[in-house]
Amino acid sequence: MPAFWHWFIVAGTVVFVIWCVWLIQWAGKQGPQNVADDEVVGHRWDGDLEEWNNPAPKWWLYLYFITIIWAVGYMIAYPGLGNFDGLLGWSQEGQYEQEMQYAAERYEPIYERFAGMPFAELSQQADALKLGESLYASYCTTCHGSDARGAAGYPNLTDDDWLWGNTEADITATIRHGRNGVMPVLAPALGGDAGIDNMVAYVRSLSGLSPADADAMSAKPMFVALCSACHTAEGTGNKLFGAPNLTDDIWLYGSSEAMIRSTITEGRSGIMPAHGELLGDNRSKILAAYIASLSKNQ
Numbered sequence: 675m676p677a678f679w680h681w682f683i684v685a686g687t688v689v690f691v692i693w694c695v696w697l698i699q700w701a702g703k704q705g706p707q708n709v710a711d712d713e714v715v716g717h718r719w720d721g722d723l724e725e726w727n728n729p730a731p732k733w734w735l736y737l738y739f740i741t742i743i744w745a746v747g748y749m750i751a752y753p754g755l756g757n758f759d760g761l762l763g764w765s766q767e768g769q770y771e772q773e774m775q776y777a778a779e780r781y782e783p784i785y786e787r788f789a790g791m792p793f794a795e796l797s798q799q800a801d802a803l804k805l806g807e808s809l810y811a812s813y814c815t816t817c818h819g820s821d822a823r824g825a826a827g828y829p830n831l832t833d834d835d836w837l838w839g840n841t842e843a844d845i846t847a848t849i850r851h852g853r854n855g856v857m858p859v860l861a862p863a864l865g866g867d868a869g870i871d872n873m874v875a876y877v878r879s880l881s882g883l884s885p886a887d888a889d890a891m892s893a894k895p896m897f898v899a900l901c902s903a904c905h906t907a908e909g910t911g912n913k914l915f916g917a918p919n920l921t922d923d924i925w926l927y928g929s930s931e932a933m934i935r936s937t938i939t940e941g942r943s944g945i946m947p948a949h950g951e952l953l954g955d956n957r958s959k960i961l962a963a964y965i966a967s968l969s970k971n972q
């Protein structure tokens with residue numbers, strides 16, 4: 675924090691605390707003059723409602739002073755006064771690191787034991803899968819859903835259809851390094867609206883969602899020329915690029931004409947963030963085994 679803001683906060687806080695002390699003393703001297711405590715002030719409302727000159731209860735007053743003393747003590751012990759670290763040396767990062775270290779000491783031996791197993795065994799080991807399930811719940815549900823069935827743009831991890839592959843190497847690489855599937859904008863090369871419509875019809879016909887009629891088939895040469903580099907000439911996809919299989923009626927974004935049209939006209943760029951640094955090698959492997967087990971249970 676720059677020096678100016680440090681002193682700004684220190685001065686503001688100290689002045690405010692002093693003001694609180696002054697306020698209670700000043701307020702104690704206010705009230706009706708020439709009226710003794712426990713006497714009627716003389717004001718009267720609604721016939722019999724009278725105002726008494728009662729002092730504030732002592733316990734209330736002490737509470738007020740205790741909060742002031744507490745605040746001063748707190749600011750001496752903990753960080754709060756500008757850049758001052760507090761005498762206890764407590765900090766959020768310090769506490770976080772302490773907890774992480776505690777967790778590492780406690781759980782790392784367990785992770786290590788599992789991570790030493792062969793992958794095939796690991797993906798069938800009940801305790802390891804339970805651990806994988808809880809790691810999944812902590813780190814992956816926001817995007818892939820609590821049942822791992824995904825949503826539009828977020829792949830279903832329980833089916834046996836893989837953008838990037840399901841070997842140990844594939845899944846751990848996906849988790850550790852992340853993935854970015856890039857579908858370029860290709861509409862301009864398709865020759866206007868009719869060309870796009872025909873391509874949409876052709877893509878849908880690959881999964882049997884619409885008839886392979888003359889319109890749809892007229893886009894086939896275009897598909898081979900423009901799309902096969904990533905999706906293959908048959909449309910079966912390529913895991914090297916994360917290009918989906920377009921023939922299996924399993925959709926990352928959706929199968930409607932409008933959805934496929936917007937994929938072609940606007941492009942797509944699905945991002946799976948890298949988790950390697952966050953999770954480390956052992957937890958990545960346990961999670962990968964858990965993910966691999968999901969589609970085997972189908």
Ligand code: HEC
Pocket residue numbers: 854855856857858860873877897900901902903904905915916917918920924925926927928934937938942943944945
């Ligand atoms: C450079 C490689 C590349 C080319 C060329 C390419 N695609 Fe794609 N396509 C992808 C990738 C990668 C994805 C997945 C995007 C993602 O993960 O967000 C994709 C996604 C799609 C989808 C969405 C599938 C789903 O399951 O929702 C459709 C439809 C599609 N492409 C059709 C086409 C068509 C038609 C062409 C040719 C006009 C084409 N692609 C050319 C790489 C490519």
Ligand code: HEC
Pocket residue numbers: 810813814815816817818827828829831835836837838839845848849853854855916943944945946947949961965
């Ligand atoms: C911020 C959202 C997000 C989070 C968090 C996330 N993912 Fe993903 N994940 C994605 C997206 C988007 C894709 C698809 C990438 C693409 O379009 O190619 C994906 C793809 C994958 C794939 C590849 C699926 C395939 O068909 O090949 C796996 C495996 C995967 N994620 C596992 C995980 C695991 C395990 C976690 C938790 C550690 C996780 N993801 C957390 C968004 C996320």
